[in-house]
Amino acid sequence: MLTAEIERKAFAGRVAIAGLRFGLAAGEILAICGPSGCGKSTLLRLVAGLDADFDGALRWTGATPRLGMAFQEPRLLPWRTVRDNLALANAVPRNAAEMLDLLGLADAADVLAGRLSLGMARRVALARALAVEPDLLLLDEPFASLDAAAVGAARGLLLRAWTARPCAVLLVTHDLADAAALADRVLLLSPGPARVVADVTVPPSIRRAGGAAAAELAAQLADYFSVER
Amino acid sequence: MLNTRLLSLLALLAAWEAAARLAGSRTFPAASHVAAALWRETLTGALPLNLGLTLWRIAAAFILSMLLGSALGIAMGRRPRLDRALDAWLTGLLNLPALVMTVLIFVWFGLSEASAIAAVTLNKLPTTAVTLREGARALDPALMEVAQIFRVPRGLVLRHVVLPQLAPYLFAAARSGLALIWKVVLVVELLGRSDGVGFQIEVYFQVFDVTGILAYTLAFILVVQALEWGVLQPLERRALGWRT
Numbered sequence: 507m508l509t510a511e512i513e514r515k516a517f518a519g520r521v522a523i524a525g526l527r528f529g530l531a532a533g534e535i536l537a538i539c540g541p542s543g544c545g546k547s548t549l550l551r552l553v554a555g556l557d558a559d560f561d562g563a564l565r566w567t568g569a570t571p572r573l574g575m576a577f578q579e580p581r582l583l584p585w586r587t588v589r590d591n592l593a594l595a596n597a598v599p600r601n602a603a604e605m606l607d608l609l610g611l612a613d614a615a616d617v618l619a620g621r622l623s624l625g626m627a628r629r630v631a632l633a634r635a636l637a638v639e640p641d642l643l644l645l646d647e648p649f650a651s652l653d654a655a656a657v658g659a660a661r662g663l664l665l666r667a668w669t670a671r672p673c674a675v676l677l678v679t680h681d682l683a684d685a686a687a688l689a690d691r692v693l694l695l696s697p698g699p700a701r702v703v704a705d706v707t708v709p710p711s712i713r714r715a716g717g718a719a720a721a722e723l724a725a726q727l728a729d730y731f732s733v734e735r
Numbered sequence: 736m737l738n739t740r741l742l743s744l745l746a747l748l749a750a751w752e753a754a755a756r757l758a759g760s761r762t763f764p765a766a767s768h769v770a771a772a773l774w775r776e777t778l779t780g781a782l783p784l785n786l787g788l789t790l791w792r793i794a795a796a797f798i799l800s801m802l803l804g805s806a807l808g809i810a811m812g813r814r815p816r817l818d819r820a821l822d823a824w825l826t827g828l829l830n831l832p833a834l835v836m837t838v839l840i841f842v843w844f845g846l847s848e849a850s851a852i853a854a855v856t857l858n859k860l861p862t863t864a865v866t867l868r869e870g871a872r873a874l875d876p877a878l879m880e881v882a883q884i885f886r887v888p889r890g891l892v893l894r895h896v897v898l899p900q901l902a903p904y905l906f907a908a909a910r911s912g913l914a915l916i917w918k919v920v921l922v923v924e925l926l927g928r929s930d931g932v933g934f935q936i937e938v939y940f941q942v943f944d945v946t947g948i949l950a951y952t953l954a955f956i957l958v959v960q961a962l963e964w965g966v967l968q969p970l971e972r973r974a975l976g977w978r979t
Contacts, residue, residue, distance in 0.1 A: 556880050575884045581877050585899045585977040594895055595885035618977050638885060 507532040507642070507674055508553070508566055515548060515560040522548045523560070524699035532641070535668070535675040537685035539727070540695030546678040547578065549700065550646050553676060571674075574640030578647050580627035584620025588630050591619050596637045605633040608670065609663050625656050629663065636667045643668075643675045649684060661687050665714060682731070686724035687716060694731050704730055764946040772950040781935070786954055789924065789932040792848075793916050796855035800912060803856070804863025805905065811864065812871025829861040833919045834926075841927040851923050858919045863908045870904030902974045910967060917959060 508530040515523040522545040530536050540546050551557045553564060554575055582591050588611060592602035606612050609629050614622065619630065628648065635643055648664070649657045665688065668675065677688060685692045690713060694704040706727065712719040748766050755765035764772075776782035811818040811825070837854040844850045874897060882892045924933025932951050939947035 554884060556883065573884055575881075577877070577881070579877065581881050583878065583896065583899070586895065594887055594891060595881070620977055634885075 507568065507571065508564065510553065510564050511562045512549065512552060512560055512564075513562040515545070515552065515557075515562075517548075521699040523552075523701075525701050526695070528693055528702060528705065530642075530674055530676065532674050533672045535677060535688055535690045537677045537679060537689035537692045538695060539679055539682055539685050539692060539731075540700060541697050542680050544695050544698045545700035546680070546695065547646050550575075550644050550676060550678050553642075554644055571641035572638060573642055573644060574635035574638045574673075575644040576628070576631045576635045576646065576648050578650060580619075580622075580624070580631040582619035582622075582627055582630055582634075584618065586619055587616050588619055588622070589615040591630060592634050592637050595634050601637040601639060602633075605637040605667065608636075608667050609633045625652055625660075628652065629660065632660070632664065632667075636671075639671065640673050643673050645675065645677045645679075647679055648677070649679070649681070657684075664688065682724045682727045683720070686720045686727060688714060692727060694727070706730065762943065762945045764949065768946055769949045769953060772946045773953055776947075776950055777954075782951065782954055785930055785932050785935045785951070786958065788930050789920060789955075790958065792852055792855060792924070792931065793913075793920050795852045796859060796920065797909075797912060797916055799852070799856045800859035800863055800916075801905075801909065804860040804908070805867045807860070808864035808867030808869075809871040809901070812868040812874075818868070825861055825864055828857070829865065833858045833922060837919075837923050837926055846927040848928075851928055854923050854927075855916055855920050859912050859916050862915065863912055866904050866908040866911070867901065870901045873904075874900050899974075899977075906967070906971050906974070913959070913962070913967075917955070 510526070510528055510530070512523050512526045514521065514525075526545075526549065528536070538546055538549065548557070552560055554573060582588075583594065586594065588606065589602065592605065596602050603612075603615075606615055609632060611626070611629060611633060614626060614630075619627065622630065632645075632648060635645070645664075649660050652660060661684070675688075677684065679685060682692075686708075689708055691708065692704075692706045693702050694706070695701065696703045708723065712723060752766045755763050755768075773782070807821075807825075811821060836857055840850050840854045840857070844853070878896050878900075879892075881887075882896050887896070920931075921933035921936065924931035925937045928934050932955060936948050936951055939945075939951070
């Protein structure tokens with residue numbers, strides 16, 4: 507679906523990304539992991555088309571994909587209700603109701619977004635991204651600053667929504683456990699300027715297995731990561 | 736809360752009445768005399784006519800200055816080049832005394848209704864532009880990115896993303912603008928119109944009729960308060976209620 511070749515991206519002389527290349531298949535969940543500040547979010551912004559100022563190319567195959575994105579902050583419109591936040595982004599309000607149900611937000615549909623807790627707001631942001639029926643879902647640290655129990659629940663919700671309607675996902679995270687729990691493939695990035703140090707395909711037998719298998723996988727990724735560095 | 740307001744108003748009226756009766760001066764009429772004059776002028780139809788004309792000028796100048804000033808301010812807030820090009824002009828206009836601007840417009844364009852409204856509009860326009868420029872600069876780019884990602888149509892972005900962020904600035908501009916226009920419109924009428932509250936106050940001034948002046952002033956204040964409580968505050972509660 508996408509071949510990304512980002513040769514160079516710099517901010518005011520500081521190089522954030524240098525020679526980062528990867529492919530993404532339709533329906534694939536690709537986790538992009540790396541230390542904080544390595545350029546992961548920048549990469550996501552380039553793919554999203556929010557920043558076109560870089561050397562390199564993003565080659566899409568097929569029609570221009572419909573994007574859904576959840577930013578690091580929820581970025582909801584605080585003066586609109588949860589339902590209206592979804593409705594604004596979404597041409598198909600039917601999905602909005604479905605997503606609110608799926609993410610356990612049905613009761614909060616009429617609450618003003620500005621009054622939600624952070625955890626709720628993050629779920630609404632996720633619901634908004636999913637409700638547009640995206641071809642490509644971009645997630646920037648979707649579980650950051652949630653407590654451990656909430657992270658587990660949020661991962662479960664995301665998987666449930668993805669299983670109901672699979673799409674390609676770029677999941678940017680600093681947490682290898684996120685990658686181990688969700689991904690088909692994991693890209694490990696070097697500290698900035700970011701380039702790919704490892705491209706790990708998760709064996710189908712333990713994909714999205716959860717529990718001990720995921721913990722084991724996360725540990726292996728961590729080992730791999732420290733060796734490669 | 737209403738009771739505190741009412742009590743303070745009654746106390747003011749009582750103090751005024753008592754002080755005026757003690758002073759016993761023709762230039763400091765009692766509240767009751769002013770109220771009687773207000774009633775008389777209302778019955779003859781002079782006060783409703785003049786007040787109506789002044790209100791029409793205020794409404795026209797207010798709407799024009801809000802529309803033009805907001806458009807200018809938002810454009811300047813979003814486009815640094817335009818801002819640099821026009822900033823000096825705006826500052827100049829902002830600091831030009833109302834009297835000078837009014838006299839010049841009357842001299843150049845004649846003592847007409849259009850000149851009067853233009854003079855009031857031009858006095859108010861720069862403060863609106865400056866306020867809305869701040870608002871436009873404060874627009875959250877993060878929310879614009881959301882609109883971009885989800886391909887929200889332009890009209891909806893303006894209505895649901897931009898306007899709610901500008902609302903506090905629009906209300907600030909409206910409120911300070913009304914306060915300014917009330918004051919400027921009377922000067923403009925005094926200089927170049929033969930009707931309206933400003934003209935009528937000048938007539939009373941020439942015969943030192945303080946009762947008449949205060950009667951018109953009182954009518955004016957009542958209208959301003961009615962607008963504030965009846966229109967501005969309810970609108971503001973509706974538009975900004977989400978913040979509380």
